Amino acid sequence: MKQLYQKDKESSHQRERLKRREKTHHGSRLVDPFELEKMPSFLNETMIGEEENNPGFSIVQLVFLGPYHAEKCLTNCGEPTQRWYHVPRSFLNAEGDNTLVLFEEMGGNPSLVNFQTTRVGSVCANVYEKNTIELSCDRKPISAIKFASFGNPDGNCGSFEKGTCESSNNTVDILTQECVGKEKCFIDVSTEKFGAPDCTESARRLAVEAIC
Incomplete structure (x- = not known):
């Protein structure tokens, strides 16, 4: 240089x-x-x-x-x-x-x-309901969904954990189907897609960690 x-x-x-x-x-x-x-x-x-x-x-x-x-x-x-x-x-x-x-x-x-x-090893999102997230791996395909939870997940990127309430549908399976193999994907965070978790005392969020 x-x-x-x-x-x-x-x-x-x-x-x-x-x-x-x-x-x-x-x-x-x-x-x-x-x-x-x-x-x-x-x-x-x-x-x-x-x-x-x-x-x-x-x-x-x-x-x-x-x-x-x-x-x-x-x-x-x-x-x-x-x-x-x-x-x-x-x-x-x-x-x-x-x-x-x-x-x-x-x-x-x-x-x-x-x-x-x-070089990006993984990407994360932690978004409230009624928003759209974008997962992108810097021109590389998303290879796996390491963690996904719709409800009141805890933690930060790399250390997400499920909270006290969880959606009725399998969040990992949904994101695997829509994102794995693609360079980027867009996900609407909604109960229509993931099911309605029983979170009466907290706002519902989607936390995701994807492997690049």
Whole structure:
């Protein structure tokens, strides 16, 4: 990977520009901004860093308004609210080089920014009734449904567990039939599809973990 650095004077403050050229590879592309506090960015001359174009891309430090007390910040005080940023494949050139230009505006070192590739092992969804979920494996087929429950399931992705109420139909079988072998599938979360669980004290949800 080539790295080109250039310093410019602009609006009486200094910006450091980092250009990175690299080939595309299989897997999801991630940017690790590391220590940058604000990062207007261009990928192949497309603006991706400013808030009005991509609200999820700029890094904003935690802000605590009003009088300070210990409960306002228990861990990672002053750290960025997000570390990793997904780069859509539609932004990348499938053939040839890709150029990323970063402008450091509020402190930090652009040379510490990294591009990485990750491969998705499983995908999860945890959605309330009367919504639609999409399961997708980054252009790979869904190979199995590891967990599925419609009712009041507990836990998080990778550690879902059935709750105290469960739908009358076999949720795993339904999702296996509709999703396995496909790169993506859309599921309407409803009692018509999964049956009516006896959840009188909690809202009904569908929790799914699919293996890619």
